[in-house]
Amino acid sequence: MTLSVAMTVNGKAVSGKVEARTLLVQFLRENLGMTGTHVGCDTSQCGACVVDVDGKSVKSCTMLAVQAEGTKVTTIEGLAPSADKLHPMQEAFRDNHALQCGFCTPGMVMSAIDMVKRNNYQLDEATVRRELEGNLCRCTGYHNIVKAILAAAPAMKSAGV
């Protein structure tokens, strides 16, 4: 079944033809060519595909593209305010060396931003570790990711994002 779908991705109106079975992550990567959102496990466990849909973090490998009709989607490509400036969370990941291979990083960053906002910019280490339960990293042992998120929370607050 071919359907038309329209949504806003990173502030731009986009549309396209998809099958009913097309996943949101496929639409982003294959229709829009936005390959920043990754497919890791494809079984809703690893969180590499996390994007923001209408203010809620979701696993885009476990949502149909047609379910995103009319929504506002933010992906990793939509975070940096300009070509030479990163989002405070991206900056914190760089400063704290919170990645090795980098495959999980887009999902980690998206989940981390959602976590900071949901907890009103106030996080402690135990909360960060617990709330990262939906994102898997096979390189870092999480330690630097946790450090980065703790560093980014006040930076996001002062940047007003």
Place this chain on the structure above:
Amino acid sequence: MYDFAYHRPKTLADAVATLKGKDEARPMSGGMTLIPTLKQRLAKPSDVVDLGGIKELAGIKADASSVTIGAMTKHYDVSVSPDVKKTIPALAELAGHIGDPAVRNRGTIGGSVANSDPAADYPAAVVALNATITTNTGKHAADGFFKGLFETALKDGELITSITFPKPEKAAYMKFPNPASRYAMVGVFVAKTKDGVRVAVTGAGSAVFRVKAMEDALAKNFTSAAIKDIKIPSKDLNSDIHGSAEYRAHLVGVMARRAVDAANK
């Protein structure tokens, strides 16, 4: 994933009408189980009827004696609801530990209860709190609703609209999550009401079940010491790469005692 015809009705009546007469159609609530199932080609529905656009099915209402949660209410919304936290804090706590944050943003109570996954959390709350399941055609009591592995008393075309949980005197849920999936290896919900005590176990069997021996002991003496010598038979319990039936039987005792202690706090 095999392709299917996609429908997004705006009302319950439309959803029921769309499902009618289509033997191979499947309703979809949050899709947190159905989409992974479709991806593995374990199901091949002709039609998927997405209930996500039906506003009348989401929302939480509370009064002095109960909480009623609309079927399409997300786990996240239950976990942060002031009404649920005030009336049945154990239920908010349970909802806040289902899956992970992204799953809680999409998964719904109605979907979880209708699915009867043997390791889902909500069925334990439904049974222990003696909830009432309301559908488009009538009401179901909690006892007898969960019939077995992915099997409930729901008929074809019958959709859960809301679930009503009576307020207990004391309650708590404790689970031992699988570290990868966050599903319950074993989860035990204990509730004390004026009518007695109910102990419901998820994750251990083919579907949620009650433990009468524990309920009787706790009705006389609501402390973890009262159930410390009760052994759960491992016969018929789940055995897989994550844990043997004997291990799960042991965990039922541990989680039940922790739940009673938490309820008494």
